[in-house]
Amino acid sequence: MSNSFVLKNVGLADGTITDIMVEGEKITAVQPGLSGGETIDCSGLVALPGFVDLHTHLREPGFEQSETVLTGTQSAAMGGFTAVHAMANTSPVADTAGVVEQVAALGREAGYADVYPIGAVTVGLEGKQLAELGAMANSKAKVRVFSDDGKCVHDPVLMRRALEYVKAFGGVIAQHAQDPRLTEGAQMHEGAVSAELGLTGWPSVAEEAIIARDVLLAEHVGSRIHICHLSTAGSVEIVRWAKARGIQVTAEVTPHHLLLTDELVRSYDAVYKVNPPLRTAEDVQALRAALVDGTIDIIATDHAPHPIESKDCEWSAAAFGMLGLETAASIAQEVLINSGNSSWSRMGEVLSINPAKIAGDAEQGQEIKVGAIANLALIDPTVKRKVVADSASKSKNSPYVGLELPGFIQHTIYRGYFTVRNGQIAEKGRN
Secondary structure: OOOEEEEEEEEOOOOOEEEEEEEOOEEEEEOOOOOOOEEEEOOOOEEEEOEEEEEEOOOOOOOOOOOOHHHHHHHHHHOOEEEEEEOOOOOOOOOOHHHHHHHHHHHHHHOOOEEEEOEOOEHHHOOOOEOOHHHHHOOOOOOOEEOOOOOOOOOHHHHHHHHHHHHOOOOEEEEOOOOHHHHOOOOEEOOHHHHHHOOOEEOHHHHHHHHHHHHHHHHHHOOOEEEOOOOOHHHHHHHHHHHHOOOOEEEEEOHHHHHOOHHHHHHOOHHHOOOOOOOOHHHHHHHHHHHHHOOOOEEOOOEOOOOHHHOOOOHHHOOOOEOOOOOHHHHHHHHHHHOOOOOHHHHHHHHHHHHHHHHOOOOOOOOOOOOOEOOEEEEEEEEEEEOOOOOOOOOOOOOOOOOEEEEEEEEEEEOOEEEEEOOEEOOOOOO
């Protein structure tokens, strides 16, 4: 099906106002005064490369009551994402070539974003035996990112072997940094608020100790390590030290750890229960500064949908996790742009260019230029919107409902086609 249109008067990250012509899957011209095919007025909008989420829970197979690949990628499109990396904690676990190929096929069938399966590091996420890393890497899904997210690869010998194994084909281990012995029964951040509320605390050192161990293992092996959902000021300092030492470490921060604090737990509303937990205001400020200065490489959503019954219950019984795909760009704009601390170029780096590089996604995270695949997120930065419970996700566990956030994804273009147009899901494969 042929496809040709021009985005008129669109703003680029450097402030340039120009036109962008898209023909088929490609950007074929970037300059003022273009015409041809359909013309779409984008005055006031900022175009960034389509966003890439390195940390998404799509739940399928096995937990379709929470999310499916279709609803998850539609939610991603609403947030400006053109690629998502699907975590392995499905049922069955994505620890074999067959399961990762199934997830990739579901993504192609849905057609709203590239879906890259993340393979489990250990069989069944049990931390006892390495999964079929080579088979997953050589499968049709070509897996390059491996993680037991939701569980820490706690055994240092297994972690060393995993790092050695993936080094051979340029893969990366994404570690969920949580010492299980230090977090038994933990319900929230360990600090003044947990003491007042009488909830079992989750100490910062449980995260920091694993990061310290793993960056040293990565240095010893000469392999790459990626740290999932950094949440403490101490973790930032360890990553900063490791980078200065030349260790091949990258790190992500979630939108919720850039905005929310443990004070919200006073409400006992389980929508704020997340792993790792919401931390202190001082941690939030340290994470924001690290995102600006480059210590933290990317924003990743850790989009974790849950059915109502898993959240609408007492705190101790509730599931960990919250939605993130549809609000990530707004929080990035608040932290980077509206604060005056950074730029649209940096926002493009942390949401698109850098995650694509970390994962080796050659067709994502491309600069907006002639010849690039037309994966684009077009944002109206002037809009302020109150977040509502309704979303494209199958689940409703967003911690931002009722908050006013800046920015709005007006259009998402995936491989030359609109997946979101005028803020609404578009029919697959049609403009």
